[in-house]
Amino acid sequence: MGKIIMAHGAGGKTGAELMSNIFGKHFKNDVLDKMEDAAVLKINGRIAFSTDSFVVTPVEFKGGDIGKLCICGTVNDILMMGAVPKYITCGFILEEGLDIELLDRLVSSMAKTAEAAGVKIVAGDTKVVEGSGGLYINTSGIGVIPEGRNVSAANCKSGDVIILSGTLGDHHACILSARMEIENNIKSDCAVLADITNGLFSAGINVKTMRDVTRGGLGTILNEIAEQSACRIELTETDIPVNDEVRGFADILGLDPLYMGNEGKMIAVVPEKDAERALEIMRATEVGRNAAVIGRVAEGSGTVMITRLGGTRIVDVLYGEGLPRIC
Amino acid sequence: MKTEDVIKYLKEYDGRPLKLMEVCGTHTASIFKNGIRSLISPKIKLISGPGCPVCVTPTAYIDRVLDYAAKPDHMVYTFGDMMKVPGKCGSLSDMKGKGINVGMMYSPFEVIEKAAANPEKTYVIAAVGFETTAPIYALAVQEAAKRGIKNLKLVTALKTVIPALSWICENQDDIDGFICPGHVSVIIGSGVYEALAEKYNKPFVVAGFEPEHLLAVIYDIVRQIECGKSDVKNLYKNAVRDEGNAKAIKAINEYFETGEATWRGLGSIPDSGLYLKPQYAEYDGGSRGLDRDMELPKGCSCGSVIVGKLNPNECPMFGKSCTPLHPYGPCMVSAEGACGIWYRSI
Numbered sequence: 001m002g003k004i005i006m007a008h009g010a011g012g013k014t015g016a017e018l019m020s021n022i023f024g025k026h027f028k029n030d031v032l033d034k035m036e037d038a039a040v041l042k043i044n045g046r047i048a049f050s051t052d053s054f055v056v057t058p059v060e061f062k063g064g065d066i067g068k069l070c071i072c073g074t075v076n077d078i079l080m081m082g083a084v085p086k087y088i089t090c091g092f093i094l095e096e097g098l099d100i101e102l103l104d105r106l107v108s109s110m111a112k113t114a115e116a117a118g119v120k121i122v123a124g125d126t127k128v129v130e131g132s133g134g135l136y137i138n139t140s141g142i143g144v145i146p147e148g149r150n151v152s153a154a155n156c157k158s159g160d161v162i163i164l165s166g167t168l169g170d171h172h173a174c175i176l177s178a179r180m181e182i183e184n185n186i187k188s189d190c191a192v193l194a195d196i197t198n199g200l201f202s203a204g205i206n207v208k209t210m211r212d213v214t215r216g217g218l219g220t221i222l223n224e225i226a227e228q229s230a231c232r233i234e235l236t237e238t239d240i241p242v243n244d245e246v247r248g249f250a251d252i253l254g255l256d257p258l259y260m261g262n263e264g265k266m267i268a269v270v271p272e273k274d275a276e277r278a279l280e281i282m283r284a285t286e287v288g289r290n291a292a293v294i295g296r297v298a299e300g301s302g303t304v305m306i307t308r309l310g311g312t313r314i315v316d317v318l319y320g321e322g323l324p325r326i327c
Numbered sequence: 328m329k330t331e332d333v334i335k336y337l338k339e340y341d342g343r344p345l346k347l348m349e350v351c352g353t354h355t356a357s358i359f360k361n362g363i364r365s366l367i368s369p370k371i372k373l374i375s376g377p378g379c380p381v382c383v384t385p386t387a388y389i390d391r392v393l394d395y396a397a398k399p400d401h402m403v404y405t406f407g408d409m410m411k412v413p414g415k416c417g418s419l420s421d422m423k424g425k426g427i428n429v430g431m432m433y434s435p436f437e438v439i440e441k442a443a444a445n446p447e448k449t450y451v452i453a454a455v456g457f458e459t460t461a462p463i464y465a466l467a468v469q470e471a472a473k474r475g476i477k478n479l480k481l482v483t484a485l486k487t488v489i490p491a492l493s494w495i496c497e498n499q500d501d502i503d504g505f506i507c508p509g510h511v512s513v514i515i516g517s518g519v520y521e522a523l524a525e526k527y528n529k530p531f532v533v534a535g536f537e538p539e540h541l542l543a544v545i546y547d548i549v550r551q552i553e554c555g556k557s558d559v560k561n562l563y564k565n566a567v568r569d570e571g572n573a574k575a576i577k578a579i580n581e582y583f584e585t586g587e588a589t590w591r592g593l594g595s596i597p598d599s600g601l602y603l604k605p606q607y608a609e610y611d612g613g614s615r616g617l618d619r620d621m622e623l624p625k626g627c628s629c630g631s632v633i634v635g636k637l638n639p640n641e642c643p644m645f646g647k648s649c650t651p652l653h654p655y656g657p658c659m660v661s662a663e664g665a666c667g668i669w670y671r672s673i
Contacts, residue, residue, distance in 0.1 A: 311362020
């Protein structure tokens with residue numbers, strides 16, 4: 001299938017070929033197929049609107065690829081507001097020399113993920129820049145918030161229960177393993193979280209706060225929630241699920257799973273009376289099978305954790321990049 | 328003895344106030360991560376020693392490495408932690424941000440491969456560490472020499488722990504016992520602490536990194552002090568042998584010789600540095616004589632923090648003009664630096 005060249009981004013015949021052979025082949029729906037300058041959409045009510053850019057290397061990894069990731073990331077951000085994701089746009093920046101067969105695989109992966117998540121890809125753009133065969137994708141998305149839902153990081157109250165949907169650090173450890181050429185079985189957790197959110201809302205759970213646990217990790221997002229809700233968050237270390245292989249990998253590199261990135265994990269904060277049912281609902285889904293109650297909301301500020309031996313540790317936000325240590 | 332009983336004993340300790348120094352930065356990190364301080368009596372004070380190689384690296388070293396990064400056809404590589412340590416004119420991370428040739432490595436062997444593939448460029452490794460890291464650099468030089476690679480240089484800031492501990496014992500007599508480093512002791516063994524324990528009449532106990540290990544070591548030191556003992560003990564027996572790792576020691580001794588080295592905050596300590604031997608001089612990017620350190624601003628207490636005279640939060644700059652996002656000194660930069668750990672944990 002060849003390589004991407006500058007002409008693919010020049011808007012002429014070569015670009016049109018790419019459009020029909022790759023994007024047109026995989027992305028098909030009633031809005032996009034009209035091929036107008038902009039997508040025309042009819043939406044009623046409050047909307048949630050989000051954007052994210054994806055620059056991960058390697059572009060294909062165990063458990064996913066940048067195509068799957070760029071849909072999951074934006075869809076999950078919309079879901080976390082209690083919204084039903086509807087439409088996605090995508091902007092591609094391709095570097096000269098990108099393998100077109102690889103692009104075809106990634107676009108196909110995007111299309112499959114979007115279809116499974118029930119979102120339509122309704123607009124897109126492609127640019128080509130000089131470089132060494134990489135690619136970057138931006139996605140933006142819109143979802144509709146059904147009446148009666150009020151999900152916000154500012155809603156937590158003392159006594160509420162924090163549920164984490166599964167193990168921490170898998171995506172981070174997977175990408176780092178690939179970059180460091182370390183052989184192991186760690187897979188990215190990259191996934192759409194709709195089964196969990198749909199389950200919680202359709203069961204009538206009073207979901208107060210939801211957050212997907214991405215960059216910065218659990219430690220950082222819990223501190224953000226504590227600040228926005230003016231409360232204190234108390235965690236129990238032994239209740240936080242971490243895959244053994246990820247824990248070993250993190251120990252060797254001096255990384256803390258509390259600050260490692262994930263792409264298919266979320267926390268939900270619910271009132272105590274709903275906690276048991278919410279946990280059951282999460283555990284009944286494939287993406288939430290390892291869900292656990294990890295802590296509670298209390299009066300005060302900041303985030304603290306009771307450690308395995310009963311000590312108390314303050315959990316702060318991530319500073320800097322979380323670089324591997326040298327000794 | 329069960330861990331619950333150790334915790335109970337240490338929590339209820341009501342003897343004379345004690346100061347124990349954990350020498351290793353990874354121990355400091357584990358103490359915070361596991362909330363060890365909250366499990367023991369406030370009469371047992373744990374203080375952090377100079378055991379993070381990044382934290383004791385003088386500014387002159389960073390400047391030397393930055394000079395290389397600014398040269399055309401030169402690439403500088405280092406481990407992650409070093410990237411953000413400020414020199415006189417910024418850090419390696421700042422240089423990378425300006426498009427200058429700096430990269431992060433996971434092993435010096437990947438740099439050897441790059442050097443072999445691009446003979447027109449010179450590859451410089453900023454080789455910082457203690458005895459734990461020194462053997463890998465020895466093997467890297469061995470490999471480079473074997474393959475006839477000419478475009479590789481090491482700027483070393485490799486240090487040895489025993490001379491620094493002697494310095495602390497000589498200059499600060501209020502420390503009651505030492506929690507000896509785990510990783511370094513894997514290489515140098517536990518026997519080497521005997522002379523210090525005997526001379527300074529203090530317990531030296533080698534610890535692992537799990538909270539149970541650390542608590543057992545604190546308990547052992549407290550009991551030794553109560554019984555008037557000053558023994559060396561190895562309570563990390565699954566990793567540390569009395570005689571250390573003979574192969575690693577041999578590799579260090581084959582490629583490096585000791586010499587005077589400057590420790591940020593402590594000053595110059597004889598025989599505490601490791602330098603490439605003259606027969607490997609072609610791989611040395613100028614590692615000696617890097618003794619100049621940045622003039623510390625008024626109020627900076629780096630030197631006192633590194634030897635445990637002050638807790639990091641007792642420095643007037645702590646959390647104000649010196650934070651993890653805008654570190655003044657390496658103690659705030661490194662994941663294993665006492666200031667950075669305190670800032671993130673208290």
